[in-house]
Amino acid sequence: MSAFLAAEAGDTTARTLTIILFLVFVAVTLAITVWASRQTKTATDFYAGGRAFSGFQNGMAIGGDYMSAASFLGIAGLIALYGYDGFLYSIGFLVAWLVALLLVAELLRNSGKYTMADVLAFRMRQRPVRTAASVSTVTVSIFYLIAQMVGAGALVALLLGIRPGTTFLGMDADAAKIATIVLVGALMIVYVTVGGMKGTTYVQIVKAFLLMSGAAIMTVLVLAKFNFNLSSLLGAAADASGKGDAFLEPGLRYGVDVADNARQTFYNKMDLLSLGIALVLGTAGLPHILIRFYTVPTARAARKSVLWAIGIIGTFYLFTLALGFGAAALVGGEEIRAQDAAGNTAAPQLAEQLGLDFLGGDTGGAVMLAVIAAVAFATILAVVAGLTLASSSSIAHDFYANVIKRGQTSEGQEVKVARIAAFVIGAISIVLALFAQSLNVAFLVALAFAVAASGNLPAILYSLFWKRFNTSGAVWAIYGGLLAAVVLVFFSPVVSGAPTSMFKNSDWQWFPLNNPGIISIPFGFLCGWIGTLLSKESDEQKYAELEVRSLTGAGAH
Amino acid sequence: MTTDAPAPAPTTPERYVEVQRSDEFAGLRKALRGFVFPMTAAFFLWYALYVILSAYARGFMDTKVVGHINVALIFGLLQFVSTFLIAWYYSRYANNKVDPTADKIRAALENGDKE
Numbered sequence: 150m151s152a153f154l155a156a157e158a159g160d161t162t163a164r165t166l167t168i169i170l171f172l173v174f175v176a177v178t179l180a181i182t183v184w185a186s187r188q189t190k191t192a193t194d195f196y197a198g199g200r201a202f203s204g205f206q207n208g209m210a211i212g213g214d215y216m217s218a219a220s221f222l223g224i225a226g227l228i229a230l231y232g233y234d235g236f237l238y239s240i241g242f243l244v245a246w247l248v249a250l251l252l253v254a255e256l257l258r259n260s261g262k263y264t265m266a267d268v269l270a271f272r273m274r275q276r277p278v279r280t281a282a283s284v285s286t287v288t289v290s291i292f293y294l295i296a297q298m299v300g301a302g303a304l305v306a307l308l309l310g311i312r313p314g315t316t317f318l319g320m321d322a323d324a325a326k327i328a329t330i331v332l333v334g335a336l337m338i339v340y341v342t343v344g345g346m347k348g349t350t351y352v353q354i355v356k357a358f359l360l361m362s363g364a365a366i367m368t369v370l371v372l373a374k375f376n377f378n379l380s381s382l383l384g385a386a387a388d389a390s391g392k393g394d395a396f397l398e399p400g401l402r403y404g405v406d407v408a409d410n411a412r413q414t415f416y417n418k419m420d421l422l423s424l425g426i427a428l429v430l431g432t433a434g435l436p437h438i439l440i441r442f443y444t445v446p447t448a449r450a451a452r453k454s455v456l457w458a459i460g461i462i463g464t465f466y467l468f469t470l471a472l473g474f475g476a477a478a479l480v481g482g483e484e485i486r487a488q489d490a491a492g493n494t495a496a497p498q499l500a501e502q503l504g505l506d507f508l509g510g511d512t513g514g515a516v517m518l519a520v521i522a523a524v525a526f527a528t529i530l531a532v533v534a535g536l537t538l539a540s541s542s543s544i545a546h547d548f549y550a551n552v553i554k555r556g557q558t559s560e561g562q563e564v565k566v567a568r569i570a571a572f573v574i575g576a577i578s579i580v581l582a583l584f585a586q587s588l589n590v591a592f593l594v595a596l597a598f599a600v601a602a603s604g605n606l607p608a609i610l611y612s613l614f615w616k617r618f619n620t621s622g623a624v625w626a627i628y629g630g631l632l633a634a635v636v637l638v639f640f641s642p643v644v645s646g647a648p649t650s651m652f653k654n655s656d657w658q659w660f661p662l663n664n665p666g667i668i669s670i671p672f673g674f675l676c677g678w679i680g681t682l683l684s685k686e687s688d689e690q691k692y693a694e695l696e697v698r699s700l701t702g703a704g705a706h
Numbered sequence: 707m708t709t710d711a712p713a714p715a716p717t718t719p720e721r722y723v724e725v726q727r728s729d730e731f732a733g734l735r736k737a738l739r740g741f742v743f744p745m746t747a748a749f750f751l752w753y754a755l756y757v758i759l760s761a762y763a764r765g766f767m768d769t770k771v772v773g774h775i776n777v778a779l780i781f782g783l784l785q786f787v788s789t790f791l792i793a794w795y796y797s798r799y800a801n802n803k804v805d806p807t808a809d810k811i812r813a814a815l816e817n818g819d820k821e
Contacts, residue, residue, distance in 0.1 A: 233778055233779070236779075236782050237757070237760065237782075239782075240753075240756070240782050240785045240786070241753075243785070243786060243789055244749065244753045244785055244789050246789065246793070247745075247746070247749050247789060247792055247793065248746065250793055250796060251741075251742040251745055251746050251792075251796060252742060252746060255800075378773075379775065380772060380773030380774045380775050381773070381774075383773075383774035383775065383779075384773070384774045387774065394768070394770075394774075394776075397774060397776055397778070397779070398764065398767060398768045398776060398778055399760040399761075399764060399767055399778050400760075400764055403760075403761075404760065404761040404762075406764075418761045418762065421757065421760065421761045422757060422758070422761060425753070425754070425757035425760075426757075429750070429753055449805065452797060452800060453797075455793075456793055456794075456797055459789065459790065459793045460790070463786055463789060463790060466786070467786065614739075689723070690719040690720075690722065690723055691719075693719070693722040693723040693725075693726040693727075694719060694722040696726055696735070697722045697725050697726050697731065697811070697815070698722075700731075700734055700735065700738060700808060700811075701731075701734070701808045701809075701811045701812040701815065702808060702812050703717070703811070703812045703815040703816055704717060704815070704816075
């Protein structure tokens with residue numbers, strides 16, 4: 150019997166349980182948040198959690214911030230529907246951490262204070278650079294936020310057993326999705342405004358623990374179904390997919406060979422390379438990840454936290470293999486597509502099937518579904534809080550305090566602005582998320598990675614390593630890379646002109662690739678280089694200070 | 707700190723420039739860049755090779771090795787292995803070769819600050 154029919158029998162149980170478990174999570178995390186708020190007295194507490202977290206704690210929190218709905222729901226869904234190609238995401242998302250570890254984490258920790266812009270603006274004129282950094286921080290975070298909200302919408306539809314036509318508490322599918330998105334948005338505003346970085350960090354730690362446990366249990370159960378033989382799991386997934394060995398090979402989703410259409414084949418291959426580059430270069434430009442390095446006391450602790458993060462995240466991405474292929478083998482692509490065309494619900498559907506098989510009957514299925522759905526909600530909520538914190542910090546610290554007030558403001562006033570900004574960002578992302586429901590969340594996050602790698606990474610690397618780099622270069626790098634990425638996405642098949650587009654009935658598409666990285670990332674580096682050469686500005690003393698501080702930790706905040 | 711050492715300069719901009727131009731700092735910079743730049747190039751090329759093979763060398767990637775496990779999967783898993791190894795190796799290197807010098811320069815600078 151299909152998992153879904155069983156779900157309909159047990160879906161009241163699943164709903165009730167999920168709601169209870171989710172409320173427990175919310176209650177626990179809110180308690181943590183309130184507790185953290187009592188410890189939050191200074192701006193350093195609000196922005197950087199008092200810089201008192203250990204390497205391990207921050208490693209867990211980085212895992213919590215990084216393993217988003219994209220990693221859990223998105224990758225599992227892509228593997229379940231397209232087989233091997235989904236695994237590319239896991240690999241890119243993990244390898245990307247080496248860029249952060251080797252080039253960015255420690256130097257940033259030593260030379261910055263609260264935001265990414267602290268490092269970018271260190272030896273530049275403050276106002277133009279901070280404005281640019283603030284714009285790009287908010288842009289990247291909003292791309293990322295949309296993905297999380299879409300994940301939340303897909304989950305709730307699954308939980309409520311809604312395939313178009315059903316209602317829940319008098320709400321149809323769309324109303325329930327909107328209600329969920331608003332609820333998630335409201336909660337994240339509370340976490341951030343009340344708990345600041347300290348509260349948010351503890352929420353990330355709890356969430357990382359829950360997510361790792363949930364994924365580990367599911368992995369063990371999936372493997373147990375196949376006598377712990379990876380090869381038989383893969384074989385069963387390939388058989389169930391109806392695509393045979395092709396399911397285990399690259400090429401079903403990315404870099405597809407189109408017979409008799411050399412041009413399209415070329416575009417497809419370029420799209421694959423573009424995605425690959427965006428994934429590996431994006432991480433070190435994500436503002437919500439970068440500000441995590443400020444929550445530990447020293448560069449050495451920052452290094453340690455990245456090492457922990459690599460261990461935790463790497464292990465999790467190994468689990469995605471079992472989750473994705475397990476969903477393909479045990480739930481089946483047809484069932485998954487029927488629930489969510491982009492595959493975002495494959496992991497919870499798999500949980501339900503595992504519950505049916507191992508705990509017994511509909512109740513077992515409902516219990517597992519409820520547990521995993523609650524974990525997924527926790528995942529989304531935590532990431533959303535991290536993103537909101539990053540953008541509101543940047544608005545308050547970079548834009549308000551240093552651009553508008555030119556540094557003449559009190560820390561209390563700055564934190565107040567950050568809290569207000571969190572409200573605004575929350576509201577904007579809620580509205581935008583309502584337009585993106587048809588897209589896979591891993592794919593949406595890959596766009597955020599492309600924007601981050603194009604707009605932020607060139608400026609960060611140039612400021613840390615290139616003596617000649619100056620204000621003009623930084624502004625060019627950020628706006629150039631950011632604009633290139635956003636404009637190319639806007640004219641890509643993601644937004645219009647294809648059956649899966651956000652606006653499927655319109656067509657203003659002319660850029661052939663789904664991911665802009667292969668063009669926009671080099672363009673960002675190029676802009677930074679040209680912008681630098683166009684200006685004679687050069688502050689050798691400030692560069693000396695930045696270099697000495699970033700390498701030695703002298704004078705670190 | 708002994709007080710009869712040359713009066714430690716406060717951390718003025720000139721002091722940073724002075725430190726930056728010292729041989730000790732040049733050694734620190736070399737120790738760090740000499741490791742992270744080549745290592746970044748290495749893992750990036752290794753990863754790029756994987757992505758390019760996935761796009762253009764399907765026949766090779768599709769080769770079965772054991773049961774249903776093919777080259778593509780093994781190649782992907784090797785990316786995990788290399789990431790873990792590089793992270794571990796870097797941390798060992800940084801602990802032994804970078805941190806002691808960095809600490810020394812920092813201590814000198816900060817003691818200067820406090821006087």
